[in-house]
Amino acid sequence: MGMEHLSCSALRSGTHLGLKEIKVRKETEEEEEEEPLSPMARMFHEPQSNIYAILIVGFKSPIDPHSFKANLVETLVKHPRFSSVQVSKFHHKLVLYFCFETNQIHQVADGGEMKWVKTKVDIDNHVIVPMVDQHQYHMDMASSDKFVQDYVANLTKTQISMSIPMWDCHILNLQTSDAESTLVFRVHHSLGDGTSFMSLLISCSDELPSFPEMKKPRSAATGRFSIWLGRCWNLLFLTWNTLVDICMCVATAYLLKDTETPLKAPSSSVGFSSKRIVRRTFCLDDVKSVKNATNTTVNDVMLAITQAGLSRYLNRKYGNQICKTTQNGEWETNLPNNIRLTATLFINMRSSPGIYALEEIVKKKSKAEWGNKISYVVFPLKIALKANPLDYLKDAKATMDRKKATLEAQFRLFMTKVFVKFYPTKLAAFPSTTMWFSNVAGPQDQISIFGNPVTFLASSVYGQPASLTVHILSYAKKINVALSVDDNTTLNPYELCDDIEEALQLMKNTIIKVKGSIK
Numbered sequence: 001m002g003m004e005h006l007s008c009s010a011l012r013s014g015t016h017l018g019l020k021e022i023k024v025r026k027e028t029e030e031e032e033e034e035e036p037l038s039p040m041a042r043m044f045h046e047p048q049s050n051i052y053a054i055l056i057v058g059f060k061s062p063i064d065p066h067s068f069k070a071n072l073v074e075t076l077v078k079h080p081r082f083s084s085v086q087v088s089k090f091h092h093k094l095v096l097y098f099c100f101e102t103n104q105i106h107q108v109a110d111g112g113e114m115k116w117v118k119t120k121v122d123i124d125n126h127v128i129v130p131m132v133d134q135h136q137y138h139m140d141m142a143s144s145d146k147f148v149q150d151y152v153a154n155l156t157k158t159q160i161s162m163s164i165p166m167w168d169c170h171i172l173n174l175q176t177s178d179a180e181s182t183l184v185f186r187v188h189h190s191l192g193d194g195t196s197f198m199s200l201l202i203s204c205s206d207e208l209p210s211f212p213e214m215k216k217p218r219s220a221a222t223g224r225f226s227i228w229l230g231r232c233w234n235l236l237f238l239t240w241n242t243l244v245d246i247c248m249c250v251a252t253a254y255l256l257k258d259t260e261t262p263l264k265a266p267s268s269s270v271g272f273s274s275k276r277i278v279r280r281t282f283c284l285d286d287v288k289s290v291k292n293a294t295n296t297t298v299n300d301v302m303l304a305i306t307q308a309g310l311s312r313y314l315n316r317k318y319g320n321q322i323c324k325t326t327q328n329g330e331w332e333t334n335l336p337n338n339i340r341l342t343a344t345l346f347i348n349m350r351s352s353p354g355i356y357a358l359e360e361i362v363k364k365k366s367k368a369e370w371g372n373k374i375s376y377v378v379f380p381l382k383i384a385l386k387a388n389p390l391d392y393l394k395d396a397k398a399t400m401d402r403k404k405a406t407l408e409a410q411f412r413l414f415m416t417k418v419f420v421k422f423y424p425t426k427l428a429a430f431p432s433t434t435m436w437f438s439n440v441a442g443p444q445d446q447i448s449i450f451g452n453p454v455t456f457l458a459s460s461v462y463g464q465p466a467s468l469t470v471h472i473l474s475y476a477k478k479i480n481v482a483l484s485v486d487d488n489t490t491l492n493p494y495e496l497c498d499d500i501e502e503a504l505q506l507m508k509n510t511i512i513k514v515k516g517s518i519k
Contacts, residue, residue, distance in 0.1 A: 037086060037114045039420040040372040040413070041190040045086075045114070048271045049430050050159070051189040051463040054152065055197060056279070056482075058179030058455040063171045065129045071450040072169070075204050077121050081191045081370070082165050084116040119165065126168045134174065141177040148172055148182050149278065153487075156275045156462035160188060167191065178281075179455045193372045194440035194459065194473075195348055202443065206451060209443035212474075238405055245377075245408035249415075252342075252378055253427055258434045259340045262317045262490050263310070265434075265467035270486050275462040275469075278493040279482040280501060286508055287479055293511045294390065296397050299439050302472050302481075303379075304396035305507065306437070309500030310341070311383050311392075316495075333385045342433040344466065345379040347409045375409035375416075378431055389506040430465055439472040446476045460484040467491065 037045075044051045076082050130151070136143075151172065160166045166188035173181045187197070202209060248256075258264060290301050319334035350373045382395045419428030440459065447454050457475040460482040467486035472479065481500060485493045 035116045037116065037190060038371055039417040040374065042114060042420050043416060043428070043430070044189040044372070046429060048269070048465045049463065050271065051461055052156075052159070053187050053189050053194070053197065054155075054277065054460045054462065055185040055187075055201070056148075056152065056277075056456075056458040056460075057183040057185065057449070058176070058457075059181045059183065059449075060179070060453040060455055062173045062181045063183060063452065065127065065171055068169075068171065068450060069123045069127050071204070072127065073121075073123055076200065077123065079200065080116070080118070082167055083118060083121050085119050085165060086114050086162060086190065087117050088114055121165060125164055127171065128168060129171045129173075132172060132174045141175075144174050144176045147174060148176055148184075149276070152184055153274060153276045155184065155186060156277075160186070181452075189372070189461065189463075192370060193346075193348075193374045194438060195350070195373070196370050197459075198440060198442060199370070201449070201457075202447070204449045205443075205447040206449075207447070209445040209447050211444060212441045234405075238407065241402065241406035242408065242411065245406045246411055248378070249408065249412065249431075250427070252431050253429075256340070257432065258342055259336070259338075261314060261339065261341065261434070263314070263341070263434050263468055264489075265465075265486055266488055270467055270488070271463050271465040274487045275460075275484045276487055276493060277458075277460045277462075277482055277484050278497060279458045279460075279480050280497040281456065282479045282481060282501065282504060284474055284477050284479045286504060290393070290504070290507050290511060293515075294393055294397075296393060297400075298474075298479075299472075300393060300397045300400055301504075301507075302439060302479075303400065303437070304393040305500050305503040306470055307381050307383070307396055308386075308389060308392040308503035308506075309496060310381060311335070311385055312499040312503065313496050314339075314383060315385055317490075335383060335385065339383040341381045341383050341435075342431075343379045343381055343435045343437045343470075344376050344431055344433045345403070345437045346374050346376045349373050349375050349409065349413065375413040376430070377403050377406075377408045377412070378433060379403065379437065389503065389510050392503070393507065433466060435468040435470065436461075436464055436466045437470050437472075440474075442473050442475040444474075444476065456480060458482045 043049060132147070151170070155170070160168060168186050170184040170186070171181070172184065176182060192200075198211075287298055287301050290296075291298055294301075315334050318336065319332075350369055380399060382392075382399075386392060415427045442457050454475070456478065457473055458471075458480040459473045460471045461469055461484055464484070467489045468491060469484040471482040471484070473482070474480075481497065483493045483496060485491050
């Protein structure tokens with residue numbers, strides 16, 4: 001094999017590089033049954049998708065490291081996932097992958113069945129307080145913002161040792177444009193999903209905040225025959241959509257590929273490269289005004305402005321940064337025809353969706369389950385320039401409604417459970433899409449963590465096999481859009497944020513014009 005086919009090679013610990021086998025300390029006082037990792041948790045350990053979640057929290061006051069550590073011991077450390085290590089059932093070893101494209105060694109699981117094993121937590125191994133020169137960044141908010149952003153980017157080049165529980169906190173006592181201090185909470189995604197981490201967050205807050213209610217669609221009151229006929233039609237529609245999506249699932253894994261655009265990852269080893277996480281804050285009321293006027297959802301609106309922003313961004317890139325306008329003031333299209341651009345869109349699979357207190361979510365047989373209770377669907381994005389900005393919203397809603405009327409997410413979760421455990425194939429791996437998309441509802445009220453008021457929340461990931469990930473997280477009256485961008489692509493995250501923000505403003509202005517014309 002030539003070097004181009006060996007972008008990553010596996011090395012067993014204890015055999016190469018002088019690495020010793022990792023030994024795990026178990027609690028001897030209280031023997032507990034070791035729980036295996038779920039199939040979805042194991043997917044987050046695959047070589048091409050060794051994924052970490054990042055939660056960035058801004059505070060109104062500086063963080064006292066000693067008090068913060070003491071509070072963590074009384075809250076987060078008591079959770080079994082944050083006081084356990086992950087070990088292989090048979091070997092208790094790691095696999096190290098050396099990526100020739102990034103010249104880095106990456107630690108992943110050895111492919112065997114893994115289990116959670118209780119261990120003692122040394123809090124000093126999990127709370128990092130880097131030295132920051134306050135005078136250097138005093139009164140220079142742009143530089144301090146960039147310092148935090150660069151710090152997180154450098155963090156994406158590193159991993160947490162599997163010899164300890166896979167989480168850590170980084171305290172940055174540096175004034176930025178929207179906070180007096182910043183906490184960067186990093187955790188391996190195998191420990192849980194976004195809903196789990198939100199539950200963990202509110203368990204550390206001083207008061208239990210409220211979260212958006214998950215409303216169920218109401219069915220119109222009609223006769224029994226009409227109800228029966230509607231259910232039969234829905235069942236047929238669901239069956240047909242599922243069969244089509246299963247075929248597309250196989251085709252996407254082995255045949256169909258996204259168009260090579262400036263957004264596409266340059267190689268299959270994108271999961272090993274560092275990421276730059278850029279966030280932009282929107283007014284939640286602006287999003288809700290569009291939602292209410294169009295009878296859609298917040299998720300529909302966020303998907304629509306993402307789709308519109310990507311279309312504007314790519315049109316500019318294909319036009320070499322030049323966008324000519326027509327006589328009507330509209331942009332001339334530079335986009336190629338029939339661009340295929342898909343996103344891996346994550347779905348909450350809990351029987352009782354919503355955010356719950358940690359005490360409720362860790363109970364046995366609780367409806368609010370802890371862990372990676374998620375699946376995903378492949379969401380096609382329509383890349384085109386549209387004269388009416390609300391057409392993006394119509395497309396996003398139609399596609400999302402179509403994805404709700406299928407069992408694609410359940411099928412992919414079933415494939416994960418079967419193939420990850422017995423026979424790894426492409427059907428048990430994350431699809432090769434251009435981007436990822438995730439939307440998590442945060443607290444509706446402002447919260448304080450360990451007595452320190454929170455100014456903003458933002459979440460993202462790194463290690464994912466996609467060059468672009470869009471994470472949506474709402475908090476109080478704000479909604480944060482965080483872009484996780486592969487450093488090896490030509491994608492400019494700041495320009496893309498501008499385009500997404502402009503797309504929301506155009507939709508809002510269009511609705512105002514329509515309302516004005518009706519009056």
